[in-house]
Amino acid sequence: MSNSSPSAVAPPLWQTWLRRVGAALVVLLVLAVAALWLGLDPWLRRTLEKQVAEQTHGQYQLGIGSLRTELWPRALHLRRVVLRPTARPLADTLPRLTMYLGRLDLRGLGVLALLRGRTVPLDSLVLDSLRVQVLALAKKPAPHPTAPLYQQHPLRLGYLALRHLGGTFGPKAEPTIQVTRADVEARDILFTKAGLADTQRLGGAATWQALVRYPQGRLGGHVLTLAKASFSTQQQSFTLDSLSIEPPAPGQGKPGATQVTLLLPQLRVRGVQAAAWQHQHRLRADSAIVQQPRFAFRPPAQAPPPLWQLAAPLARRTDLGHLAINDGFVAIVGLRHKPVMRHFYATGRTIRVDSLGGQANQGRILYARSWQAHSGRLTAVFRPPAYPTSIERASLDTKARTIRLTGLALDPIFSPVQLNRRTGYQTTQLRVRMTELRAQGFDFNLLSDHSHVRVARISLEKPWLGLNSDGRGPMGHNQSVLTPEAMRKLRLHLEVGRLDVRNGTIAARYRSAETPRVGTLSFDRLNITLRHLSNNPRTQTLANPLTGEATGYVQNRCYVQAHLRAPMLDPQGRHHLWGYFGATPFSILNPMVKPTKLIEFKSGIAQRIAFDMHIDRRRVAGTMQASYSDLKIAMYKYKDGELKKPLFKRFLNGLLNGLVIRDNNPRPSGRFVTGEMNTRRELRSSVFSAWRQGLISGGLHSVGVPQKIAQKLSQNNDTVPLP
Structure with missing residues (x-):
């Protein structure tokens, strides 16, 4: 056996060939990918450009x-x-x-x-x-509508x-x-x-x-600008910051259309359910807070559609749980009355804006279940431009059915002479101050649904009414609106269960045609209660008329008590007034009668003066029973800025006191003389003037003045020229 190691066995030929072919394929694939990569971008670019042109x-x-x-x-x-x-x-x-x-x-x-x-x-x-x-x-519409992109x-x-x-x-x-x-x-x-x-x-x-x-936009000639708007479905919020709307420039915009000026620092909406708005065309949100809006608008020439119709393109129905307006300013321009509201706060709950929410008898007031609001100073002009009017604070609560106004004031800018010249006839200048007005049991739903006013009770605290008039000039041509029968002409129904006036004052100033001196007369510490003040024909009847009573003091010295019964819808204007004056010297009337009528009560004490008058559209009739003693009067003549008693006046005073005027009533013989009221009613004057005429007529007749003369002296002269 040999000691040398055997040599490695050579791989088969097909494996070697496979490796070479695989390597070649990899190289070809790399080259193909590279070629594709290098040509894909230009091809895709050309394709996109071509498809846009074709489509x-x-x-x-x-x-x-x-x-x-x-x-x-x-x-x-x-x-x-x-x-x-x-x-x-x-x-x-x-x-x-x-x-x-x-x-x-x-x-x-x-x-x-x-x-x-x-x-x-x-x-x-x-x-x-x-x-x-x-x-x-x-x-134009597309010639061949295609399927939606999705x-x-x-x-x-x-x-x-x-x-x-x-x-x-x-x-x-x-x-x-x-x-x-x-x-x-x-x-x-x-x-x-x-x-x-x-x-x-x-x-x-x-x-x-x-x-x-x-963003910035234009709508109806108005320019809308906004600093920022944000929206988040995750937080369910929508916010606007610094929104402003500017009205069209003079001569631009649609004639007679609404013109709006708005500065809104911020609007925050929470709990927005945007998906429901898309799928149901219903906008729902938990709350919306409007911060310090400054809003002024000019009403259109024709009444606009209701809010739900204006909002219909945006949403078929809008539901808002809570709306708060903080420190707003509202002004209506283009009106002669120029109403302005400052520091306005309001809260509305469960608001629904759609056709049903705007219908009557749905228990909603301006689309909301309830409103609470209060404001700072409100201003307007009454009988423009004569009487700027203001209210320092106002509040209302529709759920509690209350309204409260404090610091009411009406101030004239024209003197009585200027008012007479502007109108062409005698016009009384008014000045009003009132500490507070409270309304309880106010039916806001009736007002919202049918524009009728129904209140359980109204209280006026410390009202002060100044009446300043100039007797030079003819009487006006129109009938007075301060009469019971004027209630028949009101388009809306007015129903006040009870009206209370507490600690009121009426201060009258009068300049007659005979002398430039001004006479004064006041009614102080007035307490008045009226019941069933209404022009609703279903409840205001002859059997159920307005009734009332009043107490107070003439010139803050003479106690007076009066009672009233007045069917407000009687076409003849019939009503009944009776009462009495307490013990007082006649001289308390001198501040009024001496400078205006040139008559002075030199002496005389009234123990009691009872009156009973019936008034209709033609006459004032009734009786006056005056118990008094030691009555003496003096008549004067105005000359060179002074009141004088020339020889003829002295002679006339002697005749009056000796032959005409009764010194005492009852007479020393015990006979008591009752004065007869009989004077023509002037419908161009207020009902208060008719009452005054009756008192003057009955008073003069009770002291001995013949009835014809008493009647003539009690009536107004319509022939005095304007100053």
């Missing part, structure tokens, strides 16, 4: 700056993509727009699913620096991002909508028929998040 029927052309594919990560990268309309399009079935895309990055493309025509999975799609300029919408190319996308998005809509010179920058993200997008129909998804995506900065 748009020559209306658009696509330009791609660069295209790069990555086979292993299944990625596609585009740079500087431009889509623009052709110079002479063959059709006009697509919107006219120009688009520039800085970059597009696509990763994780499911190639096999794409080749097999199945739902294509895609990890992410990011579009950066996209600018779109839409000049006009399509004017049916042609079903897709499941894990992540979508649109970064630095911007664009315009409308003409270049004055676009309708302009967006400076927007960023949008979406996750788990199922771009299929099932995904788009999924009621838990919005636009086929599980979540959306968007942030828009500095």
Whole structure:
């Protein structure tokens, strides 16, 4: 046996050949892949550009700056993509727009699913620096409608991002909508028929998040600008920051249309169910908070449609659990009354905006189940421009059915003389102060549904009413509205169960035609109660009229008590007033009668004066029983700025006191004389003037003045010229 090792056995020839062939195939495969790789990008770029031209029927052309594919990560990268309309399009079935895309990055493309025509999975799609300029919408429908895109190319996308998005809509010179920058993200997008129909998804995506900065738009001539808007389906939130609306410039906009000015620092909406809005056309949210809105608008020439009709294009129905308006400012411009509300706070609950929510008898007030509101100073102009009016604070609660107004004031800007000259007839100047007005049992639902007012009780605390008038000038031509029969002419139903006036004051000032001196008279510490103040024909009847009583003091010295019974709907204006004055000297009337009537009560004490008058549209009639003693009067003549008693006046005073005026009632013989009220009612004057006429007529007759003269002295003179 040999000691040397045997040599290695040579491999079979076919194995060697197989290795060589395999190596050659690998080299050829590498060369083929390299050739494919080097030619794929240009081919894909040409294909995309060609398909855009074909599918748009020559209306658009696509330009791609660069295209790069990555086979292993299944990625596609585009740079500087431009889509623009052709110079002479063959059709006009697509919107006219120009688009520039800085970059597009696509990763994780499911190639096999794409080749097999199945739902294509895609990890992410990011579009950066996209600018779109839409000049006009399509004017014609497509000649050959195609299937929706989600049916042609079903897709499941894990992540979508649109970064630095911007664009315009409308003409270049004055676009309708302009967006400076927007960023949008979406996750788990199922771009299929099932995904788009999924009621838990919005636009086929599980979540959306968007942030828009500095958009601007035009609507109805108004310019809308916004600093920022954000939206998140995951947080169920929507926010607007610094929204402003500017009205059209003078001469622009639709004539007679609403004009709005708005500055809204912030609007926050929480609990937004965006998927329900898409699939049910129903917008639902838990709460909305409006911060410091500054809102002014000019009402349209014609009444606009109800809110639910205006909101219908946005949502068939809107449900909001809670609405809060904080520190608002509201002004209505273009009206002669110029109403303004400052520091306005309001809270509405369970709001429903649709046709049913806006119908009557649904238990809703302005679409909400309840409202609570309070405000700072409210201003307006009553009988513009004569009486600026203000309320320092106001509050209401529809659930508690209460209204409270504090610090009421009505201040005239014209003197009585100026008012007479402006109107052409005698006009009383009003001045009002009131500490508080409270309304309890206010039926807000009746007001909202039928525009009728029903209140269980109204209380007026410390009202002060100033009446300042000038007797020079004719009486007006129109009938007074301060009469019981005027209630018949009100279009709305007014029902007040009880009206209370507490610690009120009426201060009257009057300048007669005979003298420039002003007379004064006051009613102090007034307490008034009226019951059943109503013009509802179902409840206001002859058997159930308005009733009331009042107490107070004349010139803060003479106690007075009065009772009233007035059927408010009696076409004849009939009502009954009776009461009495307590013990007082007649001289308390001198501050009024001496400068205006040139008569002075030199002496006289009234123990009690009882009156009973019946009033209708033609006359004031009744009786006055005055118990008094030692009555003496003096008559004066105004000359050279002074009140004088010339010889003739002294003689006349002696005749009056000796022959006409009764010194005492009852007379020394014990006979008691009752004065008769008989004076013509002037419908151009208020009912308070009619009461005054009756008291003057009865008072003069009770002290001895003949009835004809008493009647004439109690009535107004309609022949005095304007000052």
